[in-house]
Amino acid sequence: MNTIQQQLQHLAEDGNLRTLPAIGHHGRYVEVDGRRLLNLGSNDYLGLASDEALHAAFLHTEEAMRLPFSSSSSRLLTGNFPIYTELEAELARLYGREAALVLNSGYHANTGILPAVTDGQTLILADKLVHASLIDGIRLSAPARCIRYRHNDYGQLERLLHQYAGTYRQLIIVTESIFSMDGDRADLHELVRLKKAYPGTRLYVDEAHAFGVRGACGLGCAEEEGVTDEIDWLVGTFGKAAASVGAFVVCSRTMREWLVNRMRTLIFSTALPPVNVAWTLFVLRRLPEMGERRAHLKRLSATLRKRLLTRGYRCPGSTHIVPVIIGSNADTLACAERLNLKGFYCPAVRPPTVPEGTSRLRFSLMASMTEAEIEALENVF
Numbered sequence: 001m002n003t004i005q006q007q008l009q010h011l012a013e014d015g016n017l018r019t020l021p022a023i024g025h026h027g028r029y030v031e032v033d034g035r036r037l038l039n040l041g042s043n044d045y046l047g048l049a050s051d052e053a054l055h056a057a058f059l060h061t062e063e064a065m066r067l068p069f070s071s072s073s074s075r076l077l078t079g080n081f082p083i084y085t086e087l088e089a090e091l092a093r094l095y096g097r098e099a100a101l102v103l104n105s106g107y108h109a110n111t112g113i114l115p116a117v118t119d120g121q122t123l124i125l126a127d128k129l130v131h132a133s134l135i136d137g138i139r140l141s142a143p144a145r146c147i148r149y150r151h152n153d154y155g156q157l158e159r160l161l162h163q164y165a166g167t168y169r170q171l172i173i174v175t176e177s178i179f180s181m182d183g184d185r186a187d188l189h190e191l192v193r194l195k196k197a198y199p200g201t202r203l204y205v206d207e208a209h210a211f212g213v214r215g216a217c218g219l220g221c222a223e224e225e226g227v228t229d230e231i232d233w234l235v236g237t238f239g240k241a242a243a244s245v246g247a248f249v250v251c252s253r254t255m256r257e258w259l260v261n262r263m264r265t266l267i268f269s270t271a272l273p274p275v276n277v278a279w280t281l282f283v284l285r286r287l288p289e290m291g292e293r294r295a296h297l298k299r300l301s302a303t304l305r306k307r308l309l310t311r312g313y314r315c316p317g318s319t320h321i322v323p324v325i326i327g328s329n330a331d332t333l334a335c336a337e338r339l340n341l342k343g344f345y346c347p348a349v350r351p352p353t354v355p356e357g358t359s360r361l362r363f364s365l366m367a368s369m370t371e372a373e374i375e376a377l378e379n380v381f
Helices: 002-013 052-059 062-066 082-095 106-117 132-139 154-164 188-197 221-225 253-262 274-284 291-310 329-341 371-380
Strands: 024-026 029-032 035-039 099-103 122-127 145-149 170-176 201-206 233-237 247-251 321-327 359-364
Touching (some): 082 099, 099 106, 099 253, 106 201, 188 201
Parallel strands (some): 170 201
């Protein structure tokens, strides 16, 4: 315990000590220490988590009134309620794929799929900036080998594919579609081209921050770019833009059956509460109708990014995630505190979430925000 206390002290000295904040929620605002602040730290991209009309409509459905609040079992025992099958069928229909599988979280998906589909004859080629859950999934995939290519450097990726294509039984390219900390995108067309150019190569795409936000029906960047049928494992989460809980993968029917038999995070986890699955399905069926929310969110983020770049801030990316790179932990914490005092809640993002020296403010915008609020934020900056 003394060692742990010393390590906590070191974290505090480096500006990296985390604590759980006490927050009250009021739509797009949060209450912190008795102060009402615009919430710029949420992943509720479409503003559905606080949409009272949507909530009321769901609560009047038959499913909301009759389904239990707990599955009380894993899906392979007694926890596989019909609502799961209904949700998976709807996902498969929307994506035009053979099958889908619903999972407990994005973390469960990313730490469960890769270990289930790899072996000693597998080489994983992962973007340097993939999420921690994917990194943990890669670690659990031993004895498979992994090489991390430079972020969005497809020249390096192709050299690696060319070098190892004949050495391993399968190569798996792993990427996110929208990267959560920089707010930039992968080039899915180029990744599909590379997959097709090298036999034995498969493609794993995590659409956690794109699902609900991109594409005509809100299905993500793969829908937007017309490549959903070219991705072997297309993963998405319900806990962000869809304002629910859980995750999914769309894939082939054979792959789904394999995951049911080999994916430890599915086999050994109590299934999601059926009432939550019903809410997810309720939202999913309405995502295609939310094009105006997606367009408004796109306009807000483009406006904020342009204004910050004009003022000389380092502001990468091109999506609804608008980061401002500050640098040191201390400076970033100070900026976050100043914004707090001006009415904006935006927690500092520090290592190990991002590389050393790139601490930042990450403005995570919501479709429920107004142009006036974005202008006020820019004026404070």
